[in-house]
Structure formats: C-alpha cells, structure tokens
Amino acid sequence: MFIVLVGTLVSILGFRGKTAKSPPLEVFPDMDRQAKYKPQVVNDFYADNRADRLPVQGTALRGNGLNLENVFSPTPIFGSVEFRTGKTSDGQWVLNIPKEADIDLSLMRMGQEGYDIHCAICHGKYGNGLGVTSQFGLAPRNLSDPSQSGSYLESAAPWPDGQIYNAITHGSASQIMLGLKDKLNPRERWAIVLYLRALQSYVGGATNSEEKGKDS
Numbered sequence: 001m002f003i004v005l006v007g008t009l010v011s012i013l014g015f016r017g018k019t020a021k022s023p024p025l026e027v028f029p030d031m032d033r034q035a036k037y038k039p040q041v042v043n044d045f046y047a048d049n050r051a052d053r054l055p056v057q058g059t060a061l062r063g064n065g066l067n068l069e070n071v072f073s074p075t076p077i078f079g080s081v082e083f084r085t086g087k088t089s090d091g092q093w094v095l096n097i098p099k100e101a102d103i104d105l106s107l108m109r110m111g112q113e114g115y116d117i118h119c120a121i122c123h124g125k126y127g128n129g130l131g132v133t134s135q136f137g138l139a140p141r142n143l144s145d146p147s148q149s150g151s152y153l154e155s156a157a158p159w160p161d162g163q164i165y166n167a168i169t170h171g172s173a174s175q176i177m178l179g180l181k182d183k184l185n186p187r188e189r190w191a192i193v194l195y196l197r198a199l200q201s202y203v204g205g206a207t208n209s210e211e212k213g214k215d216s
C-alpha cells in the first residue's frame with residue numbers, strides 16, 4: 001500500500017513544473033493540434049504539388065478583409081490613386097488629405113483612436129516622440145514639438161500629408177516602424193494624418209505661445 005501510495009504521489013506531484021522533450025501522453029487531445037497546410041508547403045493532392053492555390057483563372061480581386069463591401073457589391077468603389085497611395089498618378093506627394101476621406105469631426109475622432117492605438121506607444125500621446133518605448137533606447141521621430149531639436153517634420157522639411165500617409169502605409173525607411181496597410185484601410189490612415197496635424201498645431205501652438213511669453 002505504502003509503495004503504491006508513494007508511487008502515485010510522486011507520479012502526480014513529483015514532476016510538476018519540469019519540462020520534457022518528448023510530447024506528453026495524451027488521453028484526450030483537447031484540440032491542441034489541427035490538421036492543416038501551412039503556407040508554402042508541398043501538397044501531393046495537386047498536380048503542381050503546391051498547397052497554395054492561385055485564384056481561379058479569369059477572376060479579379062475585389063476588396064479584401066479591410067473592405068468587405070467591395071467583395072459582394074455589384075458596383076465596387078476603389079477610390080482614386082491619390083486616396084489609396086498618397087501620391088498623384090505622376091508620383092508626387094499629395095499635398096492635402098483628399099476630399100474622398102470625408103473630412104469631418106468623426107474622421108478626427110477615428111484618427112485620435114487610431115493614433116492612440118497604433119502610434120502613441122512610440123511617438124507619445126502628443127506626438128513629440130516621447131512614448132513609452134523612447135525610455136528603452138528607441139528614438140521615434142518627434143512629430144509635433146517644434147521647441148525640441150531633432151526631426152520636427154514641419155520645420156526641418158515640411159512633409160505633405162501624402163508622405164505621412166505613406167509612412168503609415170509602408171512604415172519608416174529603416175522599417176523600425178512597420179507599415180499598417182494590412183490593419184487600417186485608406187480612410188483610417190488619412191484619419192491618423194488628420195489627427196497628427198491637429199496634434200502639431202496644438203503642441204506647436206502651445207510651445208510657441210510659451211516662448212512668446214518668455215520673450216515679453
């Protein structure tokens with residue numbers, strides 16, 4: 001009895017917290033695993049041995065996960081080149097947020113929400129580059145505060161709206177900041193540009209008036 005008891009206790013409690021290389025004995029698999037093909041793998045089922053399939057011949061992509069309306073609509077709306085890319089058809093930056101973005105207060109709110117979710121952690125709540133990550137050696141660009149030295153977008157070399165839109169779409173040149181084209185649709189990206197402009201005039205206005213105060 002004693003040996004059985006010790007054996008049971010050790011087998012239940014004795015190895016808790018230990019890691020093992022071999023997979024555990026599974027009485028019930030609990031849906032831990034799923035039979036599926038991962039991207040870019042071989043699948044003998046098809047003549048070309050590729051698990052990834054091309055779209056059916058003669059079909060065209062209409063919309064994606066970000067704009068489902070287009071998928072089923074008989075009259076899909078794609079927006080102009082300017083609206084989608086931030087560039088004109090001859091490759092120049094779009095100077096101002098395109099009218100198609102429907103600029104109003106709701107766009108500003110959308111931009112605030114988007115900025116707080118996607119940008120504030122690095123660039124700071126007010127866009128001055130002092131987000132949480134800046135305390136850990138990352139140097140996000142100062143986007144709003146002209147009183148700080150460095151790369152204030154407005155004073156160093158004014159960035160047109162399209163260029164900021166492009167940075168949100170594709171990320172920064174060094175790719176420390178990643179693009180968000182897979183997470184935000186064009187209107188949501190323009191919304192962030194709009195909010196960033198508001199931050200710039202707010203922070204810029206505040207620091208300018210402080211400096212004026214000092215002078216007088």
Ligand code: HEC
Binds near residue numbers: 115164180
């Ligand atoms: C992971 C942190 C991080 C996040 C999140 C982030 N940025 Fe950046 N951003 C940076 C860094 C760092 C730079 C400086 C350029 C570099 O080193 O890549 C930068 C540069 C920029 C630039 C200048 C682009 C360039 O090529 O220099 C703009 C504009 C900008 N960010 C806007 C935004 C906006 C708007 C968002 C939110 C949609 C955002 N960033 C989110 C870290 C971030």
